[in-house]
Amino acid sequence: MIDPDKELESRYQSVAVTPDWYQTNIPCQVGCPAHTDVATYIGLISQARFDEAYLLNRKANVVPGVLGRTCARPCEPVCRRNKIDGKPIAICWLKRAAADHREYRHHAERPPVTRDKKIAIIGAGSAGLACARDLREMGYPVTMYEQYPTAGGVMVNGIPVWRLPRDVTREECDEYMEDLGVEVKYNVRVGRDVQMTDLLKEYDAVFIAAGCYIPNAMTGPDNKVIPGADLKGVEDGIKLLEKTNYGEPAFIGKRVAVLGAGFTAMDCCRTAIRFGADKVYVMYRRSKEEQPSDEYEVDEAMLEHVEFQYLVTQAAVLTKDGIHASGVRFIRNKLGDPDAGGRRRPIAIPGTEFDIEVDTVIPAFGQYSDTSWLQAEELGLEVNKWGVPLIDLDTWMTSYPGLFAGGDYTQGARNLISAIGDGRDVAGAINRYLGGEDIPPEPAEEVELPDYRRGMVDNYESIPHQMLPSLSLKDRYSNTRETETGYSPEEAVIQARRCLQCQLNIMIDPSICILCSGCVDICPYDCISMEGLSRVVKSDPMHQGTETWRGGADMIIDEEKCIRCGLCIVRCPTDAISMVQFRVASPNDRWTVSKIPILNMH
Known part of the structure; x- marks a missing residue:
């Protein structure tokens, strides 16, 4: 006897697919906060077309050479290749390969100023740069106020040089803004050199993209600041990285404890190794499975002999002379409710205290936003309990008309690509506020591919994932030499060929399909099945009139399983199956660039 409820659970939903539907069902593109057209640029790299891949990336995410070294890679966990061999396409590292191996610099031609409304952006970090770029392309004059001597925000202040060389940030941040005609006022701090009220009088719109750089307090199990937090030898992680990045004096001793396990903590522990520390600990209050940094970062730190200890919380910084840190007292933890x-x-588990001897303590517990310069009370700004302006997430505007805020300043410390996505959204919101019209999205189009193999190599589904080449361990102990050397052009092409190209889809023409099930038999991943119409939830025009049919069948394709191998196309005796590519129409037509040989970069 069939259980009606169980039968209902196993039914298939039928939908009317369009190019736009497929475009929003490419997992890597949907997973990227900037909605980068990943499948297309990976396809370009598979053909060694590095310049085109670089330009496509720059259009979507502004700083591809930076992101190819530092991105948090939200696209990779959702990559369908994971279901084949447990390893995603190396999307991030291939982005770097496109930047490294392009032939030309591609200086952007300066867009003309066609709008009379002026815009100020506070902060030249990820969100500010993305917003400025888009607004300049819309024709607005843009001025950025940056308190540091260079653009890039945390890309320059918080990411070590051995991960991100400064010639990369200089080209993609400072020089790119100069090419676009963005005026950047360096070494100007809002609240010190110019007031927020003055900016609101001078500009038609102001965007706060100041990031968050104030370190969270070093607290213990009782959430109170622990004893010894102000001893010499205690240096907040984000401040330590800023000092080492700008060549300022920074004390890093021989025995170091890094507290926390996020991306800043990973950068700090590996920086300490490069500054000559003999022993480095990373101490984290939760378990290994719950640490916020990714597995790759942890593996690289362990390779460099960093020791990780989990389920421990700092209780006090110890001292022998009342001035300098000499160790840290910890207490062991167990995990409670979420x-x-x-x-x-x-x-904390009472009675489990223990001490470790160190001369340097680096808390890396995240940061919060500086609101001391906002003049929130004078402006009548609505703020949250931390003093951060409240914003309308549909318009990105604060309660003060014309004052926008976003990126990590309002959302909290996250990652570069999320802030870039915010900045691009804010640019659209500012344009609408100033009376501009949204640029209509380019229409998707579908193209039937005459060659179902579309240039793919025969063994693409069995190409193994390759880790990114890096310096040998003995060559890593430099704070200025880049540790990861990156894929060679040949390696990049091979890794790109692992991509399943999820913008390609199998289509079955029901008017000539004879329901022979040949495609079902040959499919290596069982993603095609023949199902009775009674098991199909029919909500699309194709099934009108079939609601009462007692017989009949549908061909069902599980897009999650399909590896786009095309064997079903070969097997079909009536040519009812085709491979269709869904793509944004003529993406290259919208790029305006001048080609400068890459040899002139330095």
Whole structure:
């Protein structure tokens, strides 16, 4: 006997597919906060077309050479290649390959100023740069106020040189803004050199993209600042990285404890190794499975002999002379119920205290936004309990007309690509506020491919994932030499050929399909099945009139399983199956660039 409820659970939903539907169902593109057309640029790299891949990336995410070294890679966990061999396409590292191996610099031609409304952006980091670029392309005059001597924000202040060379940030941040005609006022701090109220009088719109750089306090199990937090030898992680990046004096001793396990903590522990530390600990209050940094970062730190200890919380910084740190007292934890963020809360276990001897303590517990310069009360700004302006997430505007805020300044410390996505959204919101019209999205089009193999190599589904080449361990102990050497052009092409190209889709023409099930038999991943019409939820025009049919069948394709191998096309005796490519129409037509040989970069 058939259980009606169980039968209903196993039914298939039928949808009317359009190019736009397929465009929003490419997992890597949907997973990217900037909605980068990943499949297309990976396809270009598979053909060694590095310049075109670089330009496509720059259009979407502004700083591809930076992101190819530092991106948090939200696209990779959702990559369908994971379901084949457990390893995603190396999307991030291939982005770097396109930047490294392009033939030309591609200086952008300066867009003309066609709008009379002026815009100011506070902060030349990820969100500010993305917003400025888009607004300049819309024709607005843009002025950025940056407190540091160079653009890039945390790309320059918080990411070590051995991960991100400064010639990359200089080209993609400072020089790109100069090419576009963005006026950047360096070494100008809003609140010190110019006031917010003055900017609001001078400009038609102001965007706060100041990031968050104030370190969170070093607290213990009771959430109070621990004893010894102000001793010499205690240096907040984000401040330490800023000093080492700008060549300022920074003390890093021989025995170092890094507190926390996020991306800043990983940069700090590996920087300490490069500054001559003999022993480096990373101490984290939760378990290894819950640490916020990714597995690759942890593996690289362990390769460099960093020791990780989990389920421990700092209770006090110890001292022998009352001036300098000499160690840290910890207490062991167990995990309790999940907190508001979904992670299990660490609970201290009484009587489990222990000490480690160190001369340097680097807390890396995240940061919050500086609101001291906002003049929020004078402006009548609505703020949250931390003093950060409240914004309308549809318009990105604060309660003060014409004052926008976004990026990490309002959303909290996250990652570069999320801030870039915010900045691009804010640019659109500012344009609408100033009376401009949204640029209509380029229409998607579908193209039937005459060659179902579309240039793919025969063994693409069995090409193994390759880790990014890096310096040998003995060559890593430099704070200025880049540790990761990157894929060679040949390696990049091979890795790009692992891509399943999810913008390609199998289409079955029901008017000539004879329901022979040949495609079902030959499919290596069982992604095609023949199902009775009674198991299909019919909501599209194609099934009108079939609701009462007792017989009949549908061909069902599971897009999640399909590897785009095309064997079903070969097997079909009536040519009812085709490979269709869904793409944005003529993407290259919108790029305006001048080609400068890459040899002139330095």
